Amino acid sequence: MHNGAIMVDGLGEFGVYTFDFERQPVARARESIQELDELGWRAFWFPEVGGREAFSLAGTLLAATQNITVVNGIAQVTARSAPAAHGGAALLAEAYPGRYLLGLGIGQGRPGVKPLSVMGDYLDELDALGKVPRVLAAYGPKMLALARDRALGAHTYHVNVDHTARARGVLGSGTFLAVEHAVLFEDNPATARAIAREHLHPYLTTPFNIAKFRRLGYTDDDIDHGGSDRIVDDLVFWGSPETVVARLREHREAGADHVAVQVIGADDTMPHWRLLGEALGGGR
Template identity: 40%
Template structure:
């Protein structure tokens, strides 16, 4: 069995994407460990740490669990230099062999003062990781456009695209080919009222519609400028969020698998603080996934 097949088997079909599980406050370490233990028991195969996370954020979760894979989604290449990332990776991997994935991305010009020639910077970063001995099959890229997806195919274990549609997943699979990991993130709102669900979605989506990397990707997928105004059209919201009753949410998640995803990283949106841990919603989601 290939290394990539083993990775896919290990993380399974579903994971949880969360900013809250990346908390810096040492006082929350016990809370994070308890949440990670439950996520493993619920059957999720991986946890993806939102924001510009790093290897150190994975440690409390890895220490509390036995089989759970923990990945950064994503670590900004502008926030951590490659040498530091490689050293941190080696330390965590020595303590928890094979259970940490280094997810990397170029972030956004509005969020990184040093943002220049992002593709070239990412290639140079991967070169430095190679030189430092970080295996290509233990890193994944937050790839949206064709060139970066090709880089994920050729220089990493695969891609972890954020804020995408099932159509993007199909296009990404065509570029990656059958073997690399494809693990898109999908936002889930456990709400059946259309008005309430879309209001929550638009509140959450607003910050992303100010970032050209995402809006340009939506335009490549066939959305129009009108779809990107006023918090996003119903068409856009319904494409990047799964909401409704249990059957509808399960079907929406399945469309990503049918489009070629090996694993879907599920981010529960509640309308509350993004740092909170929606544990009851994670339980409900695990139940509907079976």
């Protein structure tokens, strides 16, 4: 897994995370990622929730760029067999050396599905076909330990800074930790929190995510009725680009190797990526 370790080191401190390319016309997605590449962003993360197949979209974005690393964040293990995932990931890793990273996860919790056993069995099947560098979506200590022992590391989504510190404690000092975090460039507290609550609504109303937030220490009062100011401010960093960057650096200080930043509250996110890139300077 040595080459994979080199690759995650090359992702930089901060990257782009977006759902945008799940719904944009392909021509616009190509133009957008080409600009991100030219702006100096070193990592681009995208989920698999909007209907576009994870490996096909990754290949499309890799073919359009020269330097940026494309990361599945995540490819759902329930969406395809392990041999299919291995075939797709191995092809992209060979075609674009050092520029593709497989991120695996269960996705939304499903009744009767035990995430730890499902992921363990899936990794067994993958490893029987040959090693492909990968990270795992992980929150609880057991899944984080699996990411430590059987992958390059972990990728978390919609967690607070305290969780990042806990995750680093489980992973130890030598394992990669990437943290997604949502941001919003809005200075007015009422406006910012209203937009953030709209974004968080699907997460604050689904059992899998509610259980995660309770494990993070939030109460029913924090989770119900759209979310308390505390949980909203912890899960969506808002304010000026400088304020947002300072908050994002808290994840780095807590132990994250890389922070994948999701801009919300804008139909066109590219101007915000330009602003954020300027505010981060060489941090990408």
